[in-house]
Amino acid sequence: MIIGLGSDLASIERIAASLERWGAKFEARCFTEVERARAARRPLTRAGTYAKRWAAKEAFAKAIGTGFSRGVFHKDIGVVNGPSGAPTLQLTGGAAKILAERVPHGHEVIVHLTLTDDHPWAQAFVILEARPL
Numbered sequence: 185m186i187i188g189l190g191s192d193l194a195s196i197e198r199i200a201a202s203l204e205r206w207g208a209k210f211e212a213r214c215f216t217e218v219e220r221a222r223a224a225r226r227p228l229t230r231a232g233t234y235a236k237r238w239a240a241k242e243a244f245a246k247a248i249g250t251g252f253s254r255g256v257f258h259k260d261i262g263v264v265n266g267p268s269g270a271p272t273l274q275l276t277g278g279a280a281k282i283l284a285e286r287v288p289h290g291h292e293v294i295v296h297l298t299l300t301d302d303h304p305w306a307q308a309f310v311i312l313e314a315r316p317l
Contacts, residue, residue: 185288185313185314186311186312186313186314187286187287187288187293187312187313187314188246188247188248188249188286188310188311188312189246189247189309189310189311189312190242190243190244190245190246190247190248190309190310191243191246191307191308191309191310192238192239192240192242192243192246192307192308193239193305193306193307194235194236194238194239194242194305194306194307194308195235195304195305195306196231196232196235196301196303196304196305196306197231197304198235199231199234199235199238199306200231203230203231203234211223211234213258213259214238214241214258214259215234215237215258215259215262216259216262216274218262218263218264218274219234219237219262219263232301232303232306235301235305235306236263236299236300236301236306236307236308237263237299238258238306239299239306239307239308240261240263240271240273240297240299240308240310241258241261241263242308243297243308243309243310244261244273244275244279244295244310245261246310247310247311247312248279248282248283248286248312249286250282254278254282255277255278255281255282256277256278256279256282257277257278257279259277260275260276260277260278260279260280261273261275261279262274262275262276263297263299270297271297271298271299272295272296272297273295273297273310283312286312287314288314290316290317291314291315291316291317292314292315292317293312293313293314293315294312294313294314294315295310295311295312295313296309296310296311296312296313297309297310
């Protein structure tokens with residue numbers, strides 16, 4: 185069963201402006217080490233790489249229904265790639281806690297994430313699925 189659905193559209197140019205204005209402070213506050221390492225390996229598409237991840241964080245916050253409140257912070261939501269290369273989310277802190285509260289007893293959560301960009305936009309969709317154990 186679907187327990188949450190979220191989407192977000194982020195401006196790559198807005199993220200580029202934040203990177204230019206705040207630099208490493210913005211990166212450290214909002215992105216995980218894994219996300220920062222990935223962006224560093226992509227200097228020509230660094231802002232787009234971050235914008236897709238920003239959109240994923242926003243989409244997840246919508247999917248759990250709290251937004252960025254109740255202890256959910258951007259850095260608690262990390263975009264990682266599974267063995268197949270498909271993106272998924274690695275959750276910590278408040279994001280993991282709130283999601284655990286949403287999962288019905290006797291179920292496991294499966295996070296479905298898709299990312300795309302076409303300058304000047306980056307987009308993400310998140311589906312939170314609860315499957316019986």
